[in-house]
Amino acid sequence: MRTPRPCGVCGAAGAAKYRCPRCAAAYCSVPCCRTHKVPLCSPAGGAWSVEDILREGEEQDRVPLQKLQLLAEAEELRGLLLNPHLRQLLLTIDQAEDKSSLMKKYMQEPLFVEFADCCLRIVEPPEKENILPE
Structure with missing residues (x-):
């Protein structure tokens, strides 16, 4: 299993466990999610591809x-x-x-x-x- 990336909001190393469903930004907690959504969130450039989803090793609830x-x-x-x-x-x-x-x-x-x-x-x-x- 890969090590999680740093949180895109607070910068905590290896803490990003979640992804914003709107723009795919990584974050580590509910407070960081809320902080991210208010000023920063904008839709991602395009739809996620299957390859994008498969590359995401951080998601623990991913179904093979x-x-x-x-x-x-x-x-x-x-x-x-x-x-x-x-x-x-x-x-x-x-x-x-x-x-x-x-x-x-x-x-x-x-x-x-x-x-x-x-x-x-x-x-x-x-x-x-x-x-x-x-």
């Missing part, structure tokens, strides 16, 4: 491409995505500025919880217990 492929192939997930209400929820999250708080709100929606649980079961299947045969 093999597991993303499993999501694409999952019939259960495809079935859920046929629901127009779920598709609208996902579109609203994608277009929102504050995706995190909107996702927290939507985690009260049973349909969204079912979708999130389905995704997690695919990318993080439960560990099989060591059960001895009888």
Whole structure:
């Protein structure tokens, strides 16, 4: 795992764990995020490419491409995505500025919880217990 970059706001060495979703600037904490957003944030020059995302070694929540492929192939997930209400929820999250708080709100929606649980079961299947045969 690569060492995190310095924070783009406070300059703390090796502390940048997060990226601004709008401009991709690195920062280390909520206070630095808020400081960054007020005067500094402007949209990045272009959309992030797959290569940009793959080069980012700092993100601990990144899902490997093999597991993303499993999501694409999952019939259960495809079935859920046929629901127009779920598709609208996902579109609203994608277009929102504050995706995190909107996702927290939507985690009260049973349909969204079912979708999130389905995704997690695919990318993080439960560990099989060591059960001895009888």
